[in-house]
Amino acid sequence: xxxxSQDPRHKxxxxxxxxxxxxxxxxxxxxxxxxxxxxxxGPEFLTYFQNExxxxxxxxxxxxxxAERPKGSFSTLEIQRTEQGDSAMYLCASSFTTSPKGNIQxxxxxxxxxxx
Amino acid sequence: xxDVEQSLFLSVREGDSSVINCTYTDxxxxxxxxxxxEPGAGLQLLTYIFSNMDMKQDQRLTxxxxxxxxxxxxxxxxxxxxxxxxxxxxxxxxxTGTASKLTFGTGTRLQVTL
Numbered sequence: 658x659x660x661x662s663q664d665p666r667h668k669x670x671x672x673x674x675x676x677x678x679x680x681x682x683x684x685x686x687x688x689x690x691x692x693x694x695x696x697x698x699g700p701e702f703l704t705y706f707q708n709e710x711x712x713x714x715x716x717x718x719x720x721x722x723x724a725e726r727p728k729g730s731f732s733t734l735e736i737q738r739t740e741q742g743d744s745a746m747y748l749c750a751s752s753f754t755t756s757p758k759g760n761i762q763x764x765x766x767x768x769x770x771x772x773x
Numbered sequence: 774x775x776d777v778e779q780s781l782f783l784s785v786r787e788g789d790s791s792v793i794n795c796t797y798t799d800x801x802x803x804x805x806x807x808x809x810x811e812p813g814a815g816l817q818l819l820t821y822i823f824s825n826m827d828m829k830q831d832q833r834l835t836x837x838x839x840x841x842x843x844x845x846x847x848x849x850x851x852x853x854x855x856x857x858x859x860x861x862x863x864x865x866x867x868x869t870g871t872a873s874k875l876t877f878g879t880g881t882r883l884q885v886t887l
Contacts, residue, residue, distance in 0.1 A: 661815075690874070699777070699861050699877030700816070713873060748815055760804065760865050762875060764816040 659683075661765035663749050669771045670739055677735045678768045682751030689732050690750040690762060691724055693717065700748050706732060707754070739772045746770075777862060777878035784884045791849040793881045795862035798843060805838065806863045806875065807847045816861065819847070849883075857885045 662681040670676050682689045688707050692700035703722070704714045708729040718724075721739075726732040736743055746769050750762040776798045785791045797805070803824050808816040822829045822836045822845075829836045835848040845862055859880040865873070 663815075692875075697879070699863075699879050700875075702874035702876070705873060715874075750816075760873070760875075761806075761818065761821065763818060764808070766815040769813075 661749055661751050661763055663747075663765040663768050665768055666766060667769045667771075669773065671773050672739060672741060674739055675735065675737045676739055676770065677733055678747055678749075678770075679731060679733050680749030680751075680765060681731045682749070683753075683763055686751035686753045686763075687729070688752045688754055688760075688762075689726055690752070691732070691734050692748040692750065694746040694748055694767070695744075703734075736770075739770075741772045744770055744772045777864060777876055779860075779862060779878035779881045781879070782882050782884070784886060785852050786886050787852060787854060789852055791847075791852045791856070791883055791885075793847045793849075793860050793862075793883065795845040795847075795878055796843055797845065797862070797864050797876075799864060799866060799876075801866050804865045805836075805845050806865070807834075807836065808861045808863060808877075810859045810861065810880070812858075819860075852883075852885050854885045854887070857883055859883070 664679045690705040691703040694700040703718050706726040709726050721737045724734045746767045748767045750764045752762045778796045806821040807819045810816050820831050833850045837846045859882050861877050861880045863875040863877045
């Protein structure tokens with residue numbers, strides 16, 4: 658078990674460019690979550706998948722954001738036409754729904770996005 | 774609604790106990806969690822407690838839950854410099870049979886001095 662892996666760790670882009678992040682969950686975890694964390698704040702929920710189905714999306718997820726989990730394993734989060742307000746840490750987490758310990762979510766190290 | 778509040782900063786001396794407090798407002802919370810975040814890193818799960826429990830102890834960590842006051846605390850015994858980090862409490866709510874998203878507090882920065 659190598660934990661949740663995110664790539665890249667850091668991304669610097671110019672306003673208006675598109676960016677894509679990748680998350681590899683803990684193997685056999687069927688749920689995958691995306692959160693956004695801005696400076697000095699706690700993470701805020703964006704969306705989650707159970708297997709390949711996207712079950713919930715936050716109002717924070719504007720139409721410039723899209724997330725996929727095509728085969729129920731890794732996931733990608735794409736931001737189109739980035740804005741300076743998109744600068745944040747994007748965190749991915751995964752969990753196993755049938756765990757007797759409830760919805761224990763394990764987080765990756767995050768991708769820090771800076772939009773210039 | 775869902776609103777988790779924490780104090781922003783706590784400073785303790787090495788070897789003392791630290792107590793980090795959290796209040797939440799959603800009475801339907803089922804699990805409450807404590808995560809630790811070091812600079813530039815992701816979140817590390819420290820411990821969790823189910824809402825029908827009052828206390829949970831795990832080595833140097835003790836979690837106390839007061840459901841009546843919707844108050845959660847994390848006590849770290851014998852605090853070490855390596856405990857310096859931001860601590861987040863989080864709640865999840867069981868709805869339609871499965872718990873989903875976590876709602877986090879703003880985090881408490883713990884500073885451990887020598």
